[in-house]
Each structure stands twice: as C-alpha cells, then as structure tokens.
Amino acid sequence: MRPALKITLTRRYRFAASHRLHRPIFSESENARIYGKCSNPYGHGHNYVMEVTVAGAVDPATGMIANLGELDPYVEREVIDAFDHKYLNEEVSEFAEVVPTAENICREIYRRLKPFPAAKVERVRVEETNNNSFEFDATTQGERL
C-alpha cells in the first residue's frame, strides 16, 4: 500500500523594518563584541522575506489547505501591519525586552500566526538578507517557543 501523502502550502511575504541588536545587561564593549555593526545605536534595516507554511487536509470542495483569501489578510493584520516600516525595538512591544534577532523574529511571527483558525501553521522561515535565513519548524520543535 502506498503511503499517505502530506501536503503543505507555503506563501512568501515581505516587510521592511529596522532593528538594533543590543542588550542593556551587556556592557558597551560586550555589545560591540557580540553584535558588531548590528549594535550601532541608530539601528539599521533589512528587506525581510517571510515564508509561512500551513499544513492540513486539502478540502475537496475547494482543493485548498487554506484559502489565501483568508491567510493573506490574517498575515497582513498580525505581522505585516505590525512590522512593516517599523523600528522593531521600539514599535513592536514584544521586542522591548527581547533582542530582535532574526531568530527571535521567527519565533514572534510563529507566535502571532499560530492561532490562524483555518489550517495549522507549521513553519516560519525568515530571510533577513539574500545570504541568511532562519527557520522555526513546529513539527520538530513541538510548538515550543
């Protein structure tokens, strides 16, 4: 017997935001040593690309795991509106204490998207630049953040 198939759907979104990697509990020289140029006090920015993967049964009536007509506005409302053209450290309350590395941005995006009602959000992948990317996979992390 052939194994059952697993199907996922992945959508890519974009937002541009600035951040600064700096922790007040570290001395200035420690911040400089750990975060390098990223701890510049004025901050800097990236064109982030975010991949959101949803999993679940394909509804035979629609042929879809999730209707993009529902997923897109949800992501727009929960993430894009909050992050796009913002200074993450000061304008996203979750990053007031948590340093907004791309790793933490991944986790925060997953936290915000996890309640999406129509399908299971399984993976969030963030490209900070063309050369680096970060991934939170709920199937291997057991949804632990």
Add this chain to the structure above:
Amino acid sequence: MERPLVRGEDAMIRVTRKIEFSAAHFYHNPNFSEAENRRVFGKCANTHGHGHNYVLEVTVAGEPDPATGMVLDLKELKDILQREVGDRMDHRHLNFEVPELAGQIPTCENIAAAIWKLLEPKITRGRLDRVRLYESPDLFADCTAAESNGARA
C-alpha cells in the same frame, strides 16, 4: 584516489531536478452557486481561465551507487519529468486536458499531489522524497510521504 564513494549506510543524499511548465486553469466548484464560487475563489473563479509559469522541483532520496557515485541518472529523471509532467501539462488547460486532475479543483495542492502520484511509481532508483510545485515565486505546495513528517523542513 581510490576511496569508497559511500562509506556509511547513512549516506543518504537528496537529488533535486527542476522542470518548468506553463498551463491554464481556473477554480470552479459546480456544487457552489456562482456567487459562492466568486466569494471562495475570487479572481481565480473567472471561467475563461488564467495561467501560470509553474516551476516543479522533484527531489529523490537514496544512497549513491558506489559504481557511479549517483543516486540516479539525472538524465533519466529529466526524461521521466518531461514524459509524466511536461508532456501532460505544458501548454495545457488543467481543468480540461489532464485526466489526473479530473473532478478536482486544480490548485497548487492538488496538482502537486497528482504529480506525486504520477512520478512515485516511475522512480525506480532511490525513492521520491518531495514534490515542490511553485505556482509563482511567492506560492508553492510541497508533497511528501506522510511518514516523513518532521524529518525535513
């Protein structure tokens, strides 16, 4: 240098080959009213159809043959993809011309699953690991065997 090409039994390698095809489709469920079709499927419900340049990535997993250093001959995989997918779907209307999609809404999810079912029995060296179908650079569906859940991203 005479070194074995494969040393451990766990030297599993994934090989991926890409093929592109262009096709037309639209979304319409005959059990829905016209208003419902428009509400659920939006612009995709236009029964004149529209098209995409699909990009298909097919991944085969296996241990390289020590004699050739290959999981499978990529030329052979290319021919399989051309025969099973290219010849069936390229420059076709997915709603009307592809029997494997008959009675289904030709979404990215359903096309990826149909492609998996076409390819899976044809891969005789290694095993089909993943079918990834891009409908656009910003939307793709992945199809894998269910027991490999969590084994890969």
